[in-house]
Amino acid sequence: MTTNAFQNPRLRQRGRASVDFLAGMAIASGPVRAEVDAAIAQRVADPADLPEDLDERLAHMDAALADVPGYTTQKLMGDWHGRMHGRISAEAFEEVQGDLAQAFADAEQGPATIRLNPDIAPPAYWDGVHFHRTTGGWEGHEHMGYIHGEIIHKKIVGRFFPGGIFQQRRNVAAMAPRDDYARILDMGCSSGHFTTALAEVYPEAAITGVDLSARMLEHAWRTANANGWAWDLSQQAAEDTDFADGVFDLVTSYIVLHEMPADAIERMFAEAFRLLEAGGDMLMSDVTRYADMDKLGVWKADRGAAFGGEPHWRESASLDLKAVAEKAGFVDVTTSGPYPYVIQGHKP
Amino acid sequence: MKQVDPRDYNTPAGHIMDERHVDNLARAVLTLTREVAVLTDRMLVIETLLEQQGVVTSEAIDTYQPDEAFQKRANAAVAAVSSGVIAALQGSDKD
Numbered sequence: 001m002t003t004n005a006f007q008n009p010r011l012r013q014r015g016r017a018s019v020d021f022l023a024g025m026a027i028a029s030g031p032v033r034a035e036v037d038a039a040i041a042q043r044v045a046d047p048a049d050l051p052e053d054l055d056e057r058l059a060h061m062d063a064a065l066a067d068v069p070g071y072t073t074q075k076l077m078g079d080w081h082g083r084m085h086g087r088i089s090a091e092a093f094e095e096v097q098g099d100l101a102q103a104f105a106d107a108e109q110g111p112a113t114i115r116l117n118p119d120i121a122p123p124a125y126w127d128g129v130h131f132h133r134t135t136g137g138w139e140g141h142e143h144m145g146y147i148h149g150e151i152i153h154k155k156i157v158g159r160f161f162p163g164g165i166f167q168q169r170r171n172v173a174a175m176a177p178r179d180d181y182a183r184i185l186d187m188g189c190s191s192g193h194f195t196t197a198l199a200e201v202y203p204e205a206a207i208t209g210v211d212l213s214a215r216m217l218e219h220a221w222r223t224a225n226a227n228g229w230a231w232d233l234s235q236q237a238a239e240d241t242d243f244a245d246g247v248f249d250l251v252t253s254y255i256v257l258h259e260m261p262a263d264a265i266e267r268m269f270a271e272a273f274r275l276l277e278a279g280g281d282m283l284m285s286d287v288t289r290y291a292d293m294d295k296l297g298v299w300k301a302d303r304g305a306a307f308g309g310e311p312h313w314r315e316s317a318s319l320d321l322k323a324v325a326e327k328a329g330f331v332d333v334t335t336s337g338p339y340p341y342v343i344q345g346h347k348p
Numbered sequence: 349m350k351q352v353d354p355r356d357y358n359t360p361a362g363h364i365m366d367e368r369h370v371d372n373l374a375r376a377v378l379t380l381t382r383e384v385a386v387l388t389d390r391m392l393v394i395e396t397l398l399e400q401q402g403v404v405t406s407e408a409i410d411t412y413q414p415d416e417a418f419q420k421r422a423n424a425a426v427a428a429v430s431s432g433v434i435a436a437l438q439g440s441d442k443d
Contacts, residue, residue, distance in 0.1 A: 028434055070440075
């Protein structure tokens with residue numbers, strides 16, 4: 001993991017203990033998960049018999065587990081985590097904001113560029129949505145990019161991914177078929193985590209990132225400056241950019257598709273095709289496809305999405321991305337998974 | 349007029365919480381558990397600093413960065429608090 005004075009902050013006691021508590025709650029809830037899993041094993045003899053319709057399946061499982069105390073506890077803990085993780089992380093940031101003042105000032109000098117669009121008309125699928133139930137949404141705090149990128153992801157989410165979420169990103173970045181890309185676009189770059197992986201895997205490439213969130217882009221910009229990376233960042237929808245045709249030789253996205261409805265995803269693949277030069281490559285990734293899980297697995301993912309601030313997950317995870325990529329014009333389309341689900345294609 | 353026993357007013361009967369408020373109460377339990385966890389950690393920091401330096405300041409407590417041994421102790425202490433609350437919510441703390 002890249003570290004410098006700007007990133008991965010030393011939290012003060014209350015914030016540090018609070019994020020430790022959030023992570024520890026998941027570990028301490030082992031007996032709850034065990035009770036729920038045992039009840040499911042007893043009451044769902046064959047997942048194939050579960051209702052086909054996903055809303056009916058949610059209702060069916062809620063009814064089947066209604067008398068299982070662990071299920072109620074699990075719902076409570078999930079809801080509390082959803083409500084509180086953003087607030088706790090913002091509070092932890094505010095405790096160290098003064099400590100970081102010089103690092104922030106320093107990170108505003110450097111080789112990266114940022115182009116924000118205060119007149120942007122964000123799409124309805126994004127505007128006002130508090131993705132991941134982050135309090136206030138991506139624009140809900142002046143430094144939400146830092147809170148999301150450095151505290152929520154690095155100090156909470158990262159603990160639950162064996163091997164680390166950043167190694168996972170580097171592994172995906174390295175899956176592109178060439179190692180000599182010169183101009184890479186990261187669609188939906190957010191606070192710059194996958195963009196960082198791209199910079200590390202392809203150090204000679206010029207890297208461009210787009211995202212709808214100004215607050216996330218600001219963090220990506222400071223991150224790039226703090227590391228000496230000359231990223232070119234701009235606030236625009238990945239499915240409708242202002243770049244000229246054929247200006248990139250690799251177009252990527254990392255697990256952003258489930259935050260978009262099907263029509264926007266189709267337009268994003270079409271935009272990726274437009275922006276690639278002939279012979280360029282596409283490398284996208286996302287969550288496990290519903291088609292690759294049994295009905296029980298889909299229920300777990302779908303329930304997590306419904307209560308985890310993921311309004312587009314169901315529609316997106318139900319989409320056949322290989323067909324979408326081929327419809328956009330890509331050839332030699334390959335997929336791998338289950339998580340992250342990676343789709344690659346080539347522009348002839 | 350209905351005759352009332354004025355002593356009923358000492359502890360008036362009344363239904364307070366409906367289903368929605370029970371959910372809020374449960375969330376409040378977890379919010380308080382967080383505060384207990386923070387204070388448990390803070391107490392361990394104070395103990396550690398006193399052992400090491402014999403004196404503590406608020407700034408030293410706030411900026412203390414755990415080493416592996418401290419983190420292990422803190423995790424165990426907070427896990428004991430969290431596990432007890434979770435077991436009570438789950439109803440698995442029966443004799």
